Amino acid sequence: MLEHVVKRYPGQKSPAVDDVSMTIPAGEVVVFVGPSGCGKTTTMRMINRLIEPTSGEITIAGRSALSINPDKLRRNIGYSIQQAGLFPHMTIAQNIATVPSLVGWKRKRIEARVDEMLDLVGLAPDQYRSRYPRQLSGGQQQRVGVARALAADPPILLMDEPFGAVDPITRGQLQDELMRLQSELGKTIVFVTHDFAEAVKLGDRIAVLGSQSKILQYDTPEAILANPADDTVEGFVGAGASLQQLTLLRARDVEMEHPPTVHENDAVDEIRRELGPRGDAWGVILDERNRPVRWVYRHELAHANDLHDVGEPIGETVSTQSTLRDALEALLMGSNASTAVTGQRGEYVGVVSIDTLVSAIQSIREEHEHDHDDSEQDGPDQDGPGRDGPRHERAESAESGEPQP
Numbered sequence: 001m002l003e004h005v006v007k008r009y010p011g012q013k014s015p016a017v018d019d020v021s022m023t024i025p026a027g028e029v030v031v032f033v034g035p036s037g038c039g040k041t042t043t044m045r046m047i048n049r050l051i052e053p054t055s056g057e058i059t060i061a062g063r064s065a066l067s068i069n070p071d072k073l074r075r076n077i078g079y080s081i082q083q084a085g086l087f088p089h090m091t092i093a094q095n096i097a098t099v100p101s102l103v104g105w106k107r108k109r110i111e112a113r114v115d116e117m118l119d120l121v122g123l124a125p126d127q128y129r130s131r132y133p134r135q136l137s138g139g140q141q142q143r144v145g146v147a148r149a150l151a152a153d154p155p156i157l158l159m160d161e162p163f164g165a166v167d168p169i170t171r172g173q174l175q176d177e178l179m180r181l182q183s184e185l186g187k188t189i190v191f192v193t194h195d196f197a198e199a200v201k202l203g204d205r206i207a208v209l210g211s212q213s214k215i216l217q218y219d220t221p222e223a224i225l226a227n228p229a230d231d232t233v234e235g236f237v238g239a240g241a242s243l244q245q246l247t248l249l250r251a252r253d254v255e256m257e258h259p260p261t262v263h264e265n266d267a268v269d270e271i272r273r274e275l276g277p278r279g280d281a282w283g284v285i286l287d288e289r290n291r292p293v294r295w296v297y298r299h300e301l302a303h304a305n306d307l308h309d310v311g312e313p314i315g316e317t318v319s320t321q322s323t324l325r326d327a328l329e330a331l332l333m334g335s336n337a338s339t340a341v342t343g344q345r346g347e348y349v350g351v352v353s354i355d356t357l358v359s360a361i362q363s364i365r366e367e368h369e370h371d372h373d374d375s376e377q378d379g380p381d382q383d384g385p386g387r388d389g390p391r392h393e394r395a396e397s398a399e400s401g402e403p404q405p
């Protein structure tokens with residue numbers, strides 16, 4: 001918890017951080033987002049006392065951070081930064097072992113922990129433990145940076161633009177991985193970025209900061225997207241707000257549509273009957289294992305004798321775990337204004353149409369229209385669409401193999 005925290009750098013007229021108060025809930029990911037130079041890094045570094053506040057109070061689990069020896073404090077707070085900040089002259093294993101060695105772990109325990117951490121971040125220990133940082137790609141170095149920050153199992157993790165220096169694809173992968181890790185570890189994470197989309201993806205809560213770290217809005221991503229506190233926040237959220245809202249919901253969270261279905265081997269008359277006389281009616285053709293294969297339109301059936309010969313390929317499908325953003329992308333690549341949704345074994349479940357996507361955005365917006373003022377105290381709304389558990393579970397990728405609802 002930060003209370004009236006001020007940081008004034010020597011020789012500066014105005015403080016870099018001016019009177020910031022906020023509570024960071026345990027076990028959540030809180031993202032500081034704001035323009036360059038607004039004081040995000042300064043605010044974050046005061047939490048582990050890499051920077052000493054000029055005034056104000058910082059308490060961690062009820063204890064004043066200023067009363068804890070700074071070295072001890074920092075050993076309990078993992079820290080990872082842009083470009084990983086690895087020690088170039090030390091091997092990957094030595095880098096990861098930094099804090100465990102400092103706190104006096106036995107050699108065997110450290111070795112086991114290094115391998116466990118490498119596994120956790122998706123790097124084969126045999127291959128990587130003896131390499132030096134320069135022998136790794138940027139993305140791999142970031143992974144090691146995260147492994148090092150987690151090595152001594154600190155309850156709190158500070159991450160300062162940790163994925164800022166990698167290409168967009170690697171960045172997306174690292175974000176997915178962090179969400180997977182967090183769903184296992186449940187750390188309290190403070191994450192700094194200037195990328196609002198990254199904040200939406202990773203944050204349970206986002207603090208939008210203005211100059212001198214003034215908190216312009218501190219709320220869930222849903223609430224900020226639906227109801228920016230003022231013009232500055234709105235400008236920051238940007239024109240992509242509606243699209244970003246689609247990353248907050250999964251296909252399984254919305255009511256899917258269920259057009260008529262037919263199996264390839266069924267008689268053409270069956271689907272004719274189901275679709276009725278309207279030429280623009282359409283349905284879904286399934287194969288013998290119930291996987292969706294083609295869209296079929298009523299007007300194509302006039303002279304058809306066999307369902308193997310009609311329809312348009314369905315192309316990209318999404319799973320019930322996929323986000324609505326994925327569904328939109330699949331929809332835009334296909335021929336029908338709908339995306340077929342499949343279950344764990346690829347079996348057909350229903351379709352998400354463009355109308356479903358539009359109404360999902362509308363319902364998020366309406367839900368947050370009136371609760372904006374008190375949402376800071378209330379915490380996340382557990383009943384709303386998409387509030388089906390901690391955010392990191394909800395937005396995880398389709399590969400997670402979670403049981404279907």
Ligand SMILES: Nc1ncnc2c1ncn2[C@@H]1O[C@H](COP(=O)(O)OP(=O)(O)OP(=O)(O)O)[C@@H](O)[C@H]1O
Pocket residue numbers: 009010012016034035036037038039040041042043194
């Ligand atoms: N050691 C320092 N001495 C003097 N001024 C500093 C120092 N560190 C930062 N500042 C100033 O404090 C302000 C906030 O800097 P800070 O690095 O916290 O911002 P930031 O939001 O993290 O920026 P960025 O996104 O560019 O990293 C800036 O105006 C910066 O110039």
